[in-house]
Amino acid sequence: MSFQFREYIGEELQACGEEFRKQFINQEYENNDRWTLEVFNWFTATKAGEGCVYPHIGRKGEFLVDYCHTSYPLKRADEGWPSIAWWKRAISGQCGLLLALESEWGKWGNRDLSHVMILDDACKLAAIRARAKAMIFSSQGGQDRGEILDLLASLRSASRDDSPWLWIDIPWEKVRPRNIGCGVLG
Numbered sequence: 001m002s003f004q005f006r007e008y009i010g011e012e013l014q015a016c017g018e019e020f021r022k023q024f025i026n027q028e029y030e031n032n033d034r035w036t037l038e039v040f041n042w043f044t045a046t047k048a049g050e051g052c053v054y055p056h057i058g059r060k061g062e063f064l065v066d067y068c069h070t071s072y073p074l075k076r077a078d079e080g081w082p083s084i085a086w087w088k089r090a091i092s093g094q095c096g097l098l099l100a101l102e103s104e105w106g107k108w109g110n111r112d113l114s115h116v117m118i119l120d121d122a123c124k125l126a127a128i129r130a131r132a133k134a135m136i137f138s139s140q141g142g143q144d145r146g147e148i149l150d151l152l153a154s155l156r157s158a159s160r161d162d163s164p165w166l167w168i169d170i171p172w173e174k175v176r177p178r179n180i181g182c183g184v185l186g
Contacts, residue, residue, distance in 0.1 A: 005048040005069070008098045008132040010164035010184050016046060016134075017166050017182030024170065025177040032105045035170070039103060039136060040067050050074055051098065065124050069099040097130035105138045108172050114140065115151060122152055126159035134166040145169050145181055153185050162186065 003019035005012055023042060029035045044053050051071045054063035063070075072090050079086050102121040106114025118137045125133045135152060139145040149167060156165055165185040171178065 003046055005046050005099070008048070008069075010132075010186065013132055013134070013164050013166040013184045014182075017168055017184070020168055021180045021182050025180055027178075035105070036066075036103055043067060043069075043099070043101060043134075048098065064097070064128055065100045066103050066121070067101040068097050068130070070097055071095050097128065099132050099134060100125055100128055100130035101134040101136065103136040106140070106172075108140065111140055111144055111147075114138070115148060118148060119151055119155060122155055123159075125165065126155050126161055130163055132166065133161075133163050134168065136168045136170065139169050139171045139181075141171065141173065145171070149183075149185075156185055 003016055005016070020042065024038075027038070029038060040055070047053055047069045049071075050073060051069055052074055054068050054070065055061050071093070072095050073086065075081060075083070075086055102125055104114075104118045104121040106117050108114075118135070122135050125135060137148060139148055148169070152165065152167060163186065167181075167183055167185060169181040171180070173179065
């Protein structure tokens with residue numbers, strides 16, 4: 001992989017999206033769960049520095065959002081869990097979310113319900129603090145991508161969110177190469 005986060009800023013998000021697009025443009029997976037796993041694995045490899053990612057590789061569950069990069073330190077071999085030593089290390093410096101990511105594939109054939117599902121997940125991004133945010137979704141052709149982007153931009157604006165948002169659209173389509181779109185809001 002040629003992309004690696006350093007500062008989690010808008011220019012990096014655009015480069016991240018372009019690299020993601022190149023990696024996944026011809027990809028086929030059997031279902032949404034597999035797509036989600038592959039997306040999380042790909043984003044894990046982009047992490048800057050020594051912070052943790054959630055969920056950890058091979059595990060399910062959320063830490064506020066579907067997936068995130070944090071500045072929380074990795075657990076050391078000499079630390080048990082739970083560990084007050086780990087927490088003391090964590091709070092000795094700045095701690096927080098570097099990248100918050102939500103993914104929502106929606107429901108094929110039902111644009112309104114898909115938009116609701118996407119916005120339900122995107123509202124988590126709007127409500128939390130993170131240096132950068134990413135929303136991955138599936139549009140259903142035609143003007144759908146533009147409609148979703150208008151909704152995401154309105155949500156971001158209404159929440160007064162200053163963090164840049166990477167959007168990646170992996171459309172529901174059979175055409176290859178896929179028309180994966182990406183960009184940055186903010």
